Amino acid sequence: MNSTKQRLASSLSLFLVSLLVSCSGAATAGDNLLFGISERFERTFGNPTSTCSSDVTITTKLVSLSEDGDVNSTFSTVNENGLDDVDTDGGTSWGYRSFQTCIYPNAPFSGSLEIPVSVTSSYGTRIISLKTFPAPDVAIPTKLTFTGNGVTQRQCFTFTVVQDTDRSAKVDPMTVALGTMVQKNGSGEEVSGTYTGKDACDISVAVDDDEGPGVRVSNISRVMEEPGPSATATSGTFQVKLRTAPTANVTIPINEVYDSVNASNREGTANPKTLTFTTGACPGTGNWCTPQDVTITSVDDLEIDGIKVYTVEVSNTSSSDADYNGIKPRNVVVYNRDQSVPGYAYQRFDATTGTTGASGGTINRFATDESNRFGTKYSQFQIKLRTKPTNTVTLNFSSNCGDKCNILTPTLSFTTSDWNVYQTFQVEGKSDSANTGNADYTVSFVASSSDATYNTTVAEPTFSVRSCDNDGTNLLQPCNFSGSSFGTVSNRLSAVEGGSTNIWMISQTAPSSDITIGLTSSDTTEGTVPGSVTVSSSNYNFMESGGANQIVLTHVDDILVDLTQNWTVTTALSTGGLSYNPIDVYAATTDDEKSFYISHVGNTREGTSNTATVSVCLGGNNPTQPVVLNISCKSYSAGTASAGECGTITSSPITFPVNSEVEPGNASDSGCASSAKKQTFTVVGLDDTYSDGNQSFDIQLSMVANTDTNYQNATSPSDHSITNEDDEPAGKAIFVTTSSYNGEMTAQGVFGADDTCNNNKPGGVPAGTYKALIVSDSAGGVTNDRVPNGTNWVLTAGYHYYRCNSSGYTNCSDEHTSLFVANGSAGFDPTSISRSFSTVGDQYWTGMTTSLTAATQGLTPACTGDGLTYRHNCNGFTYQNCPSTPSSYMYGQTWTMASNTSVTSQESICSATKKLICVQQ
Numbered sequence: 001m002n003s004t005k006q007r008l009a010s011s012l013s014l015f016l017v018s019l020l021v022s023c024s025g026a027a028t029a030g031d032n033l034l035f036g037i038s039e040r041f042e043r044t045f046g047n048p049t050s051t052c053s054s055d056v057t058i059t060t061k062l063v064s065l066s067e068d069g070d071v072n073s074t075f076s077t078v079n080e081n082g083l084d085d086v087d088t089d090g091g092t093s094w095g096y097r098s099f100q101t102c103i104y105p106n107a108p109f110s111g112s113l114e115i116p117v118s119v120t121s122s123y124g125t126r127i128i129s130l131k132t133f134p135a136p137d138v139a140i141p142t143k144l145t146f147t148g149n150g151v152t153q154r155q156c157f158t159f160t161v162v163q164d165t166d167r168s169a170k171v172d173p174m175t176v177a178l179g180t181m182v183q184k185n186g187s188g189e190e191v192s193g194t195y196t197g198k199d200a201c202d203i204s205v206a207v208d209d210d211e212g213p214g215v216r217v218s219n220i221s222r223v224m225e226e227p228g229p230s231a232t233a234t235s236g237t238f239q240v241k242l243r244t245a246p247t248a249n250v251t252i253p254i255n256e257v258y259d260s261v262n263a264s265n266r267e268g269t270a271n272p273k274t275l276t277f278t279t280g281a282c283p284g285t286g287n288w289c290t291p292q293d294v295t296i297t298s299v300d301d302l303e304i305d306g307i308k309v310y311t312v313e314v315s316n317t318s319s320s321d322a323d324y325n326g327i328k329p330r331n332v333v334v335y336n337r338d339q340s341v342p343g344y345a346y347q348r349f350d351a352t353t354g355t356t357g358a359s360g361g362t363i364n365r366f367a368t369d370e371s372n373r374f375g376t377k378y379s380q381f382q383i384k385l386r387t388k389p390t391n392t393v394t395l396n397f398s399s400n401c402g403d404k405c406n407i408l409t410p411t412l413s414f415t416t417s418d419w420n421v422y423q424t425f426q427v428e429g430k431s432d433s434a435n436t437g438n439a440d441y442t443v444s445f446v447a448s449s450s451d452a453t454y455n456t457t458v459a460e461p462t463f464s465v466r467s468c469d470n471d472g473t474n475l476l477q478p479c480n481f482s483g484s485s486f487g488t489v490s491n492r493l494s495a496v497e498g499g500s501t502n503i504w505m506i507s508q509t510a511p512s513s514d515i516t517i518g519l520t521s522s523d524t525t526e527g528t529v530p531g532s533v534t535v536s537s538s539n540y541n542f543m544e545s546g547g548a549n550q551i552v553l554t555h556v557d558d559i560l561v562d563l564t565q566n567w568t569v570t571t572a573l574s575t576g577g578l579s580y581n582p583i584d585v586y587a588a589t590t591d592d593e594k595s596f597y598i599s600h601v602g603n604t605r606e607g608t609s610n611t612a613t614v615s616v617c618l619g620g621n622n623p624t625q626p627v628v629l630n631i632s633c634k635s636y637s638a639g640t641a642s643a644g645e646c647g648t649i650t651s652s653p654i655t656f657p658v659n660s661e662v663e664p665g666n667a668s669d670s671g672c673a674s675s676a677k678k679q680t681f682t683v684v685g686l687d688d689t690y691s692d693g694n695q696s697f698d699i700q701l702s703m704v705a706n707t708d709t710n711y712q713n714a715t716s717p718s719d720h721s722i723t724n725e726d727d728e729p730a731g732k733a734i735f736v737t738t739s740s741y742n743g744e745m746t747a748q749g750v751f752g753a754d755d756t757c758n759n760n761k762p763g764g765v766p767a768g769t770y771k772a773l774i775v776s777d778s779a780g781g782v783t784n785d786r787v788p789n790g791t792n793w794v795l796t797a798g799y800h801y802y803r804c805n806s807s808g809y810t811n812c813s814d815e816h817t818s819l820f821v822a823n824g825s826a827g828f829d830p831t832s833i834s835r836s837f838s839t840v841g842d843q844y845w846t847g848m849t850t851s852l853t854a855a856t857q858g859l860t861p862a863c864t865g866d867g868l869t870y871r872h873n874c875n876g877f878t879y880q881n882c883p884s885t886p887s888s889y890m891y892g893q894t895w896t897m898a899s900n901t902s903v904t905s906q907e908s909i910c911s912a913t914k915k916l917i918c919v920q921q
Contacts, residue, residue: 051199052178052198052199052200052201052202053181053195053198053199053200053201054106054201055105055106055107055194055195055198056103056104056105056106056115056178056181056195056200056201057102057103057104057105057106057151058101058102058103058178058200058201058203059075059101059102059103060099060101060203061101061201061202061203061204062203062204062206063096063099063101063159063203063204063205063206064095064096064205064206064207064208064330065095065096065097065098065099065127065159065160065161065205065206065207065208066094066095066096066097066161066207066208066210066216067097067161067162067163067164067207067208067209067210067211068094068095068097068163068210068216069094069095069096069097069098069161069208070087070088070089070091070092070093070094070095070097071085071086071087071088071093071094071095071096071097071098071219072085072086072088072096072097072098072099072746073085073086073096073098073099073100074100074158074746075100075101075102075133075154075156077151077152084746086746086748086752086755088746088748092218092239092291093218093219093221094216094218094219095208095216095217095218095219095330096161097160097161097163098158098159098160098161099158099159100132100133100156100157100158100159101156101157101159101203102133102151102154102155102156102157103115103144103154103155103156103157103178103200104146104149104150104151104153104154104155105146105149105150105153105195106149106150107149107194108149109149109183109193109194109195110185110186111147111183111184111185111186111191112145112146112147112183112184112188113145113146113147113181113182113183113184113195114143114144114145114146114181114182114183114184115143115144115145115146115178115179115181115200116142116143116178116179116180117140117141117142117143117144117176117177117178117179118142118176118177118179119140119174119175119176119177120174120175120177121174121175122171122172122174123171123174123205123207125162126161126162126164126168126207127159127160127161127162127174127205127207128159128160128162129157129158129159129174129176129205130157130158130160131155131156131157132156132157132158133154133155133156134155135742135880135881135911136880136881136889136911137158137880137881140157140176144178157176157203159205161207163210164211165211166211167209167211167212168209168211170209171207173204173205173206174204174205174206175202175203175204175205176202176203176204176205177202178199178200178201178202178203179199179200180197180198180199181195181196181197181198181199181200182195182196183195183196208330210243211243212243212244212323213242213243213244213246213321213323213324213327214242214243214244214327214329215240215241215242215243215252215314215317215327215329216240216241216242216243216329217238217239217240217314217329217330217331217332218238218239218240218291219238219332220236220237220238220296220332220333220334220335221236221237221238222236223236223307223335223337224236224268224296224298224334224335224336224337225298225336225337225339226298226299226300226301226336226337226338226339226340227298227299227300227339228300228339228340228341231298231339234297234298235295235296235297235298236295236296236334237293237294237295237296238293238294238296238312238332239291239292239293239294240252240275240291240292240294240314240329241277241288241289241290241291241292242277242288242289242324244288244323245279245282245286245288245289246277246279246288246319246321246323246324247279247320247321247323248279248319248320248321248324249276249277249278249279249319249320250276250277250288250317250318250319250321250324251274251275251276251277251317251318251319252274252275252276252277252314252315252317252318252329253273253274253315253318254270254272254273254274254275254294254312254313254314254315255270255273255312255313255315256268256269256270256273256296256312256313258311258312258313258331259310259311259312259313261308261309261310262310262312262334265299266299266301267298267299267301267308267310267334267336268296268297268298268299268310268334268336269296269297269299270294270295270296270297270312271294271295271297272294275292275294277292294312294332296312296334298336300339300340301340301388302340302386302387302388302420303338303340303387303388304338304340304342304387304388304453305338305340307335307336307337307338308335308336308338309333309334309335309336310333310334310336311331311332311333311334312331312332312333312334313331314329314330314331314332315328316328317329340386340387341355341357341358341386341387342357342358342385342386342387342453342454342457342458343355343356343357343358343385343386343387343458343461344356344383344384344385344386344458344460344461345383345384345385345386345422346363346381346382346383346384346461347381347382347383347422348365348366348381349366349377349378349379349380349381350365352365355386356461357458358457358458358459359459360458360459360460360461360462361459361461361462362442362461362462362463362464363381363461363462363463363464364464364481364482364483365481365482365483366378366379366381366463366464366465366466366481366482367379367465367466367467367468367479367480367481367482367543368404368405368427368428368429368465368466368467368468369429369467369468369470369477369479369506369541370404370429370430370431370432370467370468370469370470370471370472371429371431371470371471371508371509372428372429372430372431373470373506373507373508373509373510373540373541374428374429374468374541374543375428376408376426376427376428377541378481378543379426379427379428379429379465380424380425380426380427381424381425381463382422382423382424382425383395383412383422383423383425384414384419384420384421384422384423385414385419385420385454387419387453388416388419388420389414389416389419389449389451389453389454390416390450390451390453391416391449391450391451392413392414392415392416392449393413393414393419393447393448393449393451393454393455394411394412394413394414394447394448394449395411395412395413395414395445395446395447395448395460396410396411396445396446396447396448397409397410397411397412397425397443397444397445398443398444398445398446399427399441399442399443399444400441400442401427401441401442401443401465401467402432402441403430403431403432404429404430404432404439404441404467405427405428405429405430405441405465405467406427406428406429406430407426407427407443408426408427408428409424409425409426409427412425425443427443427465429467429468431471431472432471433471433472434471434472435469435471435472435473435474436469437469437486437488437583438466438467438468438469438477438479438486438488439466439467439469440464440465440466440467440482441464441465441467442462442463442464442465443462443463443465444460444461444462444463445460446460447460464482464483465482466479466480466481466482466484468506470506470507470508471508474508474582475507475508475578475580475582476505476506476507476508476515476517476535476574476578476580476582477505477506477507477508477582477583478503478504478505478506478551478571478582478583478585479503479504479506479543480502480503480504480543481543484501484503485501487503487585487586487587488586489586491586492566492586492587492588493553493585493586493587493588494564494587494588494589494590495553495555495589495590496555496589496590496591496592497555497556497557497558497589497590497591497592497593498555498556498557498592499555500552500553500554500555501552501553501555501587502545502550502551502552502553503550503551503553503585504542504543504547504549504550504551505517505533505535505549505551505582506535506540506541506542506543506549507535507540507541507578509540510537510540510541511535511536511537511540511576511577511578512537512577513576513577514534514535514536514576514577515534515535515536515574515575515576515577515578516532516533516534516574516575516576517532517533517534517535517571517572517574517582518531518532518571518572518573519531519532519533519551519569519570519571519572520569520570520572521567521568521569521570522567522568522569522570523565523567524556525556525558526555526556526558526565526567526589527553527554527555527556527567527569527587527589528553528554528556529551529552529553529554529569530551530552533548533549533550533551534548534549535548535549535574535578536548536549551569551585553569553585553587555587555589555590556589557592558593559593559620559621560591560593560620560621560710561591561593561594561595561619561620561621561710561711561713561714562591562593562620562710562713563590563591563713563714563715564588564589564590564591565588565589565591566586566587566588567587567588567589568584568585568586568587569584569585569586569587570584571583571584571585593619593620594619595618595619595620595703595711595714595715595717596616596617596618596619596629596701596714596717597616597617597618597619597662597666597667597668597669597671597672598614598615598616598617598669598672598701598717598718598720599614599615599669599670599671599672599673600612600613600614600615600673600720600722601613601615601673603694603722603723603724603725604647604683604684604685604722604723604724604725605685605724605725605727606685606686606687606688606724606725606726606727606728607687607727608727609684610684610685610725611682611683611684612682612683612722613680613681613682614680614681614682614683614699614720614722615672615673615675615678615679615680616629616654616672616678616679616680616681616701616717617662617666617672617675617677617678617679618656618660618661618662618677618711619661619662619667620661620710620711620714621661621710622658622659622660622661622710623656623657623658623659623660623661623706623708623710623711624658624708624709624710625658625706625707625708626655626656626657626658626706627655627656627660627703627706627708627711628653628654628655628656628703628704628706629653629654629655629679629701629702629703629704629716629717630652630653630701630702630703630704631649631651631652631653631654631681631699631700631701632649632652632699632700632702633646633647633649633697633698633699633700634646634697634698634699634700634719636697639808639809639810639816640809641692641695641809641813641815642695642696642697642698644686644688645685645686645688645695645696645697645724646683646685646686646697646698646699646722646724647683647684647685647686648683648684649681649682649683649699650681650682651681652681653704654679654680654681655679656677656679660677660679661677662675662677663675663676663677683699683722685697685722685724685725686724687727688815689728690728690731690800690813690814690815690818691726691728691729691730691731691799691800691802691814692726692728692731692813692814692815693726693730693731694723694724694725694726695723695724695726696721696722696723696724697721697722697724698719698720698721698722699719699720699721699722700719701716701717701719701720702716703715703716703717728800728814729798729799729800729821730796730799730800731799731800731801731802731813731814732796732799732800732801732802732919732920732921733765733766733801733802733803733804733812733919733920734773734801734802734803734804734819734837734917734918734919734920735761735762735765735770735803735804735805735917735918736805736837736838736842736844736915736916736917736918737756737757737760737915737916737918738760738762738915739760739915740843740913740914740915741753741756741845741913741914741915741916742880742910742911742912742913742914743845743874743877743879743880743890743892743908743909743910743911743912743914744874744877744878744879744880744910745845745874745877745878746878748878749776749876749877749878750772750774750775750776750785750786750792750847750876750877752877752878753771753772753774753845753877753916754770754771754772756772756916757770757771757772757916757918758770761918762804762805762806762807763806763807764804764806764807764808764811764812765804765807765812766804766812766920768920768921769920769921770918770919770920770921771792771794771918771919771921772794772845772916772917772918772919773794773795773844773846773916773917773918773919774786774845774846774847774848774877774916774917775787775788775846775847775848775854775873776847776854776873776876776877777847777854777855777856777871777872777873777875777876785876786847787854788827788848788852788853788854789825789826789827789852793826794919794921795822795826795827795828795919796822796826797822797823797824797825797826798821798822798824799821799822800814800818800821801818801819801820801821801822801828801919802814802816802817802818802819803817803818803819803835803836803837804817805838817835818834818835819833819834819835819837820833820834827852828852829850830850830852830895830902830903831850831902831903831904832901832902833901833902833903834901835900835901836897836899836900836901837897837903837917838897838915839897840897840898840899840900841896841897842896842897842915843894843895843896843897843908843914843915844894844895844896844897844914844915844916844917845877845892845893845894845908845914845915845916846893846894846895846905846917847873847877847892847893848893848895848905849893849905850895850903850904850905854873854893855872855873855892855893855905855907856872857872857873857891857907860872861882861888861889861890863882863888870882870890872890872891872892873892873893874890874891874892874910875890877892877910879910880910880911881910881911889909889910889911890909890910891907891908891909891910892907892908892910893905893906893907893908894906894907894908894914895917
């Protein structure tokens with residue numbers, strides 16, 4: 001089976017348990033049959049269900065099978081998806097040919113619980129109905145008896161359509177009626193209890209005939225997700241085609257708003273909305289036999305609503321061909337996973353917007369001033385909810401500003417109607433009469449609501465506001481917005497060489513005439529500023545780009561390796577409308593030159609003299625004294641992949657003489673190797689004895705201290721990585737499934753076991769495709785053979801195989817958990833391996849003896865009624881037992897982990913459950 005299709009089918013079944021239907025009154029949207037076998041009960045069959053008890057779970061009440069269906073579905077407690085769906089032909093999933101539904105009581109009880117069962121059927125032999133759990137398979141009994149509650153005590157029915165060649169008239173669904181329940185005590189006497197006198201819900205099974213005119217509709221291709229940052233599948237498709245050639249064109253409308261869940265396309269849209277199938281030879285002049293795609297595209301409804309399930313109606317056909325006029329195809333169920341992120345959206349005073357999620361966070365770029373000349377201009381913001389709440393959400397605001405601010409908007413409330421409309425919050429500055437300098441304070445809020453998401457789950461954001469200290473004696477004050485540096489000695493305006501920063505000069509009151517403040521840089525080789533700024537009555541309370549009161553600091557780009565250099569913007573005594581000397585502004589320029597450039601050519605290889613040649617160049621001006629670097633292999637802790645990869649370094653140290661800076665045009669790692677002034681050394685890798693693939697290791701370079709003005713402040717180069725190429729054959733991981741499975745690996749046999757491996761990988765297992773270490777009966781003519789060292793074999797000669805049942809290098813590597821090296825015949829001796837596959841005593845389906853020979857059982861039972869003679873190894877691991885003759889058990893070969901280094905081989909009944917050994921390909 002195509003593994004992608006398997007994953008899609010598996011993901012589609014993810015929500016079985018959450019879709020258990022209501023049992024009171026008529027069926028609801030929750031009664032939609034799974035995965036495209038759609039429709040509410042009354043719409044499908046024309047009559048509502050009677051009232052039944054929800055105290056007993058029926059995992060799927062409405063089962064619809066197609067004669068030409070290609071999906072087998074079984075209920076699962078192992079997988080989180082609740083179902084194991086197998087598309088048997090690995091193509092489009094055209095509906096179910098086999099489906100298992102399970103029954104179990106929900107609440108605890110003592111004694112026993114009996115549920116009468118009766119089957120009414122007008123399908124006759126067209127459906128095979130069996131009780132398939134717990135084993136052995138038997139005909140559906142007249143009574144189910146439970147002695148324990150919960151899913152582990154379930155009893156299951158499997159319904160399988162029988163393909164025939166007859167054009168069968170449409171018949172009413174068959175019903176498996178579950179009658180009035182009886183509770184009994186330990187002595188077998190009837191007692192009153194939770195279940196007494198209540199009727200369990202019935203199960204309805206319908207068959208879609210594939211002979212004669214008809215419309216074939218596939219399941220939706222995937223579970224979709226609303227558009228969002230983490231969404232990966234925002235659309236899905238289903239396909240529609242006709243079963244026979246029409247004599248006139250056939251039109252089929254698609255109605256995606258059929259279900260109220262998708263009213264006004266709140267969940268998704270369909271394209272196209274009409275399908276037309278034409279007459280003629282197909283393929284060729286007609287298209288009636290060609291599947292046409294309908295794409296459902298998800299819509300974000302901005303509500304936190306989990307998985308929304310809705311029905312897309314494939315409407316009645318319209319045609320002048322009487323056979324194809326008025327046919328009602330089956331509908332399709334669509335699954336839309338919620339991607340809405342609860343939180344808040346905000347808009348600043350400058351119209352910039354942003355959002356916060358469940359984790360809250362801090363929002364910057366706000367300011368007030370202590371003389372309150374800004375008012376609320378730079379501190380107000382607008383806010384709204386990101387998702388629709390279930391009830392009104394009230395935001396209660398507070399601040400830690402002390403005497404520096406007044407909150408003008410103590411509360412904001414959002415209802416279920418206006419939650420998506422911005423509301424404005426305002427805070428203004430006030431005087432604390434203290435010259436303590438600029439400071440930041442926070443505005444926060446607490447959300448209060450009966451909506452649990454906004455009341456408790458979502459963390460509220462915090463708004464940071466810069467308070468500009470222009471009260472008291474501070475007549476002129478440089479200031480900027482929160483999120484920026486203050487421009488003080490310990491909090492400098494900083495930028496990388498070639499960048500810029502800015503700050504504004506504001507005043508305490510509006511000046512009667514312009515004020516000019518002279519500016520000078522303490523180090524013009526690191527930063528420059530304009531000669532002056534002007535504060536006027538039009539900008540004294542203004543902090544926006546282009547204002548004459550804006551001080552733009554340009555951080556100079558030099559060619560020195562000088563790290564971060566501090567400098568100061570010195571303010572002069574102002575002239576004009578005010579004589580005042582404001583505080584200076586402190587700045588820093590961060591170096592953009594590298595002290596060293598490093599590159600290498602070649603890689604090391606185990607078992608050879610292959611070397612990596614490393615080139616190192618200086619990045620700054622000519623050194624005035626030699627620059628020395630000590631070279632060494634980086635040390636790694638034991639149990640890491642890179643430990644033991646680095647070998648010999650020649651030579652260390654390396655020395656750069658005076659006048660050996662990097663040449664123009666080579667100031668890059670890639671260009672260093674071509675520099676005439678480079679220094680080089682070589683590295684040889686170590687050779688190990690295990691298959692670990694190509695491994696990287698690091699070379700450390702440590703600079704010896706010197707007094708050169710260009711390099712005395714330089715830091716040592718970063719570690720440099722080199723790859724040591726492996727000389728062993730490839731290593732492959734092996735893991736054992738944590739769960740056990742019976743000998744029926746679905747109709748795919750051993751390939752079904754492969755799917756189980758790929759869908760149940762433990763954490764830390766390397767990526768890739770895995771196949772089960774299991775073989776079918778190579779002598780029995782079984783479909784989907786796997787033969788030791790032959791057809792579809794999973795081992796490769798010479799490869800190293802290691803155990804990987806958990807994460808971490810010490811738990812998952814050929815170095816630490818080696819099992820065996822496959823011999824020249826692509827095999828190994830399971831009676832002598834390096835360590836156990838898993839826990840001693842574990843048993844695995846393998847179909848082999850310990851000589852890696854496909855096992856042959858002595859008996860070959862024939863099953864009366866199906867015309868098949870069953871082969872050994874569970875008929876290629878496709879059957880548990882003889883379905884028609886429960887007493888004729890089948891057997892398959894298993895291994896037992898007898899010790900830490902050895903397995904034994906034995907037969908096991910196919911209905912038993914065993915683990916699987918999974919091998920990376």
